[in-house]
Amino acid sequence: MKTKILEINPKRIDLAKIKIAAEEIKKGNLVAFPTETVYGLGADAFNEKAVAKIFQAKGRPFNDPLIAHIADIKELYRLSEQVSLVALKLAKAFWPGPLTLVLKKSELVSGIVTAGLDTVAIRMPEDNIALSLIGEAKTPIAAPSANLFGRISPTTAQHVADDLNGKIEMIIDGGKTKVGVESTVLDITIRPVQVLRAGGISVEKLKEVIGQVKISKELEEGFRSPGMLNSHYSPQAKLILVEKKGDTQVDEIRKLASKYKAQGFKVGIMAKEENQNKYNGLEVKVIGKGTELEICATNLFAVLRSFDKEEFKIIIAEGLEEHGLGLAIMERLRKASVPKYEC
Numbered sequence: 001m002k003t004k005i006l007e008i009n010p011k012r013i014d015l016a017k018i019k020i021a022a023e024e025i026k027k028g029n030l031v032a033f034p035t036e037t038v039y040g041l042g043a044d045a046f047n048e049k050a051v052a053k054i055f056q057a058k059g060r061p062f063n064d065p066l067i068a069h070i071a072d073i074k075e076l077y078r079l080s081e082q083v084s085l086v087a088l089k090l091a092k093a094f095w096p097g098p099l100t101l102v103l104k105k106s107e108l109v110s111g112i113v114t115a116g117l118d119t120v121a122i123r124m125p126e127d128n129i130a131l132s133l134i135g136e137a138k139t140p141i142a143a144p145s146a147n148l149f150g151r152i153s154p155t156t157a158q159h160v161a162d163d164l165n166g167k168i169e170m171i172i173d174g175g176k177t178k179v180g181v182e183s184t185v186l187d188i189t190i191r192p193v194q195v196l197r198a199g200g201i202s203v204e205k206l207k208e209v210i211g212q213v214k215i216s217k218e219l220e221e222g223f224r225s226p227g228m229l230n231s232h233y234s235p236q237a238k239l240i241l242v243e244k245k246g247d248t249q250v251d252e253i254r255k256l257a258s259k260y261k262a263q264g265f266k267v268g269i270m271a272k273e274e275n276q277n278k279y280n281g282l283e284v285k286v287i288g289k290g291t292e293l294e295i296c297a298t299n300l301f302a303v304l305r306s307f308d309k310e311e312f313k314i315i316i317a318e319g320l321e322e323h324g325l326g327l328a329i330m331e332r333l334r335k336a337s338v339p340k341y342e343c
């Protein structure tokens with residue numbers, strides 16, 4: 001299959017092009033499209049055959065449920081018959097935007113989207129291309145991140161092409177995504193509501209709107225035992241995360257880097273801007289200033305992918321602060337990392 005690339009300027013949306021892409025969705029084909037978080041791989045959420053193609057193209061197991069993307073709040077009521085006040089409050093505060101709500105699903109939603117669960121994940125993205133595409137397709141669009149399963153989510157159309165070229169009908173190129181990490185996934189079928197995945201809307205912001213918010217056990221345990229979670233968001237290089245602070249962090253990274261370099265590995269360091277000059281003689285890529293976590297989030301996946309492009313074998317990453325978007329960044333780095341002794 002030849003993958004068509006359709007360039008669309010997000011600031012001046014060409015409706016004729018959106019219509020071409022929407023036709024593909026209506027025909028039951030796959031279209032990768034930008035959202036404000038990462039690129040998604042979309043199919044008509046009400047077409048089971050089309051949704052099945054998503055799993056095939058990504059190599060994703062069928063037991064991992066998808067997010068249904070909507071462009072109009074009315075669609076929320078089609079996908080769920082149990083839209084609580086909490087759901088409406090959160091939707092009002094954060095939609096369109098990087099928050100995914102998990103609600104009880106309606107009968108209309110196929111089990112292939114939800115991996116057989118009785119809940120469905122729903123989000124209204126903020127990106128204008130995404131909103132126009134969903135609106136024009138006149139159906140919710142089921143979409144995971146548009147990367148091969150287990151790999152790093154794409155923040156540019158080129159990243160999507162690197163993983164999925166030849167496997168999908170179309171990629172809409174709308175430039176670099178704004179947020180850079182995926183949406184926050186929030187289970188609102190239970191009280192207190194529970195964060196299943198940290199993401200573009202910080203826990204602090206959620207608390208401002210609904211008070212009590214629990215962090216899921218899996219996430220917390222992941223935080224206590226890095227590297228124990230299923231490998232995810234993984235670069236091809238081995239990633240070692242060094243969580244210490246200040247000079248101790250820099251010292252430990254320097255030690256590790258010399259050890260692996262001496263063994264003949266190509267070693268790269270992902271550092272905060274303020275530390276970039278502390279690694280003389282080593283190859284460093286900057287994620288952003290340690291105080292500007294939103295910018296670090298925007299750069300995270302592109303930096304990790306660039307290490308792979310340049311065939312680094314080991315990436316040693318500086319840990320960041322865990323507030324705001326730092327929590328989402330650290331969750332992803334922990335999932336991507338391997339314990340030191342495995343290198």
Ligand code: TXA
Binds near residue numbers: 065067100
């Ligand atoms: O920002 C995003 O969320 C991007 C863009 C494309 O919207 N999408 C994305 O999709 O990251 P994906 O499939 O890569 O991640 C969706 C996450 C998975 O961790 C999945 O397990 C979870 O949402 N999820 C989906 N449906 C769920 C459900 N019913 N209950 C619990 N978790 C669910």
Ligand code: MG
Binds near residue numbers: 144145153
């Ligand atoms: Mg994903």
